[in-house]
Amino acid sequence: MAALEPLLMRVGGTRRRVRRGEYLFHAGAPFHALHGIRAGSFKSVLLTEDGREQVTGFHMAGEVLGLDSVGSEACGGDAIALEDSEVVEIPFEELDALASREPALQRELFKLLAGEIQRERTLMLLLGSMRAEERLAAFLLNLSKRLAARGWSATQFLLRMTREEIGSLLGLKLETVSRILSRFQAEGLIAVRNREITILELCALKAVIGRVDSRREIGA
Amino acid sequence: MAALEPLLMRVGGTRRRVRRGEYLFHAGAPFHALHGIRAGSFKSVLLTEDGREQVTGFHMAGEVLGLDSVGSEACGGDAIALEDSEVVEIPFEELDALASREPALQRELFKLLAGEIQRERTLMLLLGSMRAEERLAAFLLNLSKRLAARGWSATQFLLRMTREEIGSLLGLKLETVSRILSRFQAEGLIAVRNREITILELCALKAVIGRVDSRREIGA
DNA sequence: CGGCAGATTGACCCTCATCAATCAAGGTGG
DNA sequence: CCACCTTGATTGATGAGGGTCAATCTGCCG
Secondary structure, three states: EEOOOOOHHHHHOOOOEEEEOOOEEEEOEEEEEEEEEEEEEEEEEEEEOOOEEEEEEEEEEEEOHHHHOOOOOOOHHHHHHEEOOOEEOOOOOOOOOHHHHOHHHHHHHHHHHHHHHHHHHHHHHHHHHHOOHHHHHHHHHHHHHHHHHOOOOOOOOOOOHHHHHHHHHHHOOOHHHHHHHHHEEEEEEEEEEEEEEEEEEEEEEHHHHOOOOOOOOOOO | OOOOOEEEHHHHHOEEEEEEOOEEOOOOEEOEEEEEEEEEEEEEEEEEOOEEEEHHHHEEEEEEEEEHHOOOOOOOOOOEEEOOOEEEEHHHHHHHHHHOOOHHHHHHHHHHHHHHHHHHHHHHHHHHHOOOHHHHHHHHHHHHHHHHOOOOOOOOEOOOOOHHHHHHHHOOOOOHHHHHHHHHHHHOOOEEEEEEEEEHHHHHHHHOOOOOOOOOOOOO
8 A cells, every 4th residue: 555655765775576476575584674566566465373364455566565564573474476576675674773863754654554554444344344245346446546546547457366366355255256346347337358447437336335235226 | 452561651641531431532533642551441443434333443451552543643543441441641742752762662663553453464364254153262362362461361251342342343243243152152162141251161262263164063 | 279277157055144022231210 | 129211132033145166168378
C-alpha cells in the first residue's frame, strides 16, 4: 500500500531484480532491509505452524515491502514476485539511524507503519463482515484505486495473480472467485477475459458492497 | 497485546479512570496520546461508512492502546471499557520527541507497532482460513496465554465481553459462539458458567485447531 | 502437437446465519 | 423482599452461501 516517499529514497541503495516466482525474502530470514518496488508486483504470504498458508497482500510498483518486519529480527513472511520485478533495498539499520537525527523521517516511518496497520485492518473488516460478492467487489475497487493513484487506468487492468491467490487473500476458494467474477460479468458490472479486467459500471460495483442479495430483489 | 514496557513508563503521565461502557476515545477524535492500561479491560471497535461495526481487539491490563493511530491525526477507532478501568495517558508528542533522542525508545516504539501488525495478522489468518470451532479455540487459547503472561491463571478466567462481542471479533454470530462453547463443554474441553471459563483439556483444545470434523470421525 | 497450469461450470452437501422461543441473571422500584 | 423488566445466553428449526469434488475448457509453452 504505502507509497514510496521521497524521504525514503535518500537512503535507498542497491537495486535488485527478481524474476516471476522468485522469493524476494523468506519468512524467518534475518530482517535487514525494506524494499521499495520500482517495477513489477509481489505477493506476501504467511504460513502457520500447522501448515496453513495465506496470502496477506499484493503489492505493486511504488509501494514498500517488509514493513511488517520492522522491529523484528526476522522477516515475518514470504514475499514472492508475481512477475519479473525490480526493487531497491533500503537497509533498515541506516534508515533507523537516520531517523534518529531526522524527525521528519521518523514521522514518515511511523506513518508507513500506521498505513500498514490500516491496510490490514481494512482486510480484517472485509474478512470478518463481508460476503463473498462484497469481498470481490472491494478487492477490485481497491486495485483500481491503487493503480489509478500510480497513473494507470482505473477501469482496465491485468490481474497479476491467480484466482487461487485472490481467494487466499479474501478467505474464499478459487471456484467461488471464478463464479463471482462470472456473475459480475453477467450483470454487466465488469468484463473479464482471463486476467484482464474492465470495470464497466464503477458505481454499480461500489453498490455491491452493502447490498443484501443480488437476485431476489424487486427486479425481473 | 503489546506489554507496557518500562521505557514507555518514563513518559507516562496523568492517570484516568474510565467506567464500564464509557469511551476512552472516539474514532475521529484528534490523536494525541497512547494509553497504557493499568487495570481493567477494553475493546477496540471499528465502524465503516456503510454502517458495519466490528470489534478489532480486546485489551487487558499491561497492554497499550492507540498504537493503530500513531502517525495519524485522528484516532482510527473507538475504545470502550469492558469494566471499570484505569489508564495512564502517554502524550505522543513527548514520546515522539523523546524517541528522537533515545534510540532505544525509538526501537521500542517500532517493536510495539510491529507487534500490533503481528496481532492483526494473526487475526487475519484466523478470519481467512479457520472454521468457527477453530476460531473459538484460538480465541480462548490466546486469552489464556495473555492472562498467564500477566500472572493470572491460564486455565480459569472471566470473559469480560459478551458473546456478541466475541462473535464480532471472530466473524461469527453470537448464537454460533454460544453453540460452540456448549459443544466444547459437552466434549469435556472446557467448563462454561456464564462468563466464567475453565479450560479442562488444554492439549485437546489446541488440537481443535486443525481437526477436520468433530463428529463423524471414527468414533461412536 | 501434446502437456499442463489455470479457469470455468455443474452438482451436491456442510457449515453457519437467520428467525424464534425460552431461560437465567441482575438491576430497579414499589 | 419480591415483582418486573432488561440484557445476555442457550437451544432448536430451517435455509442460504459457499466449500468440495469433478468434468471440461482454454491458453501457453516446450
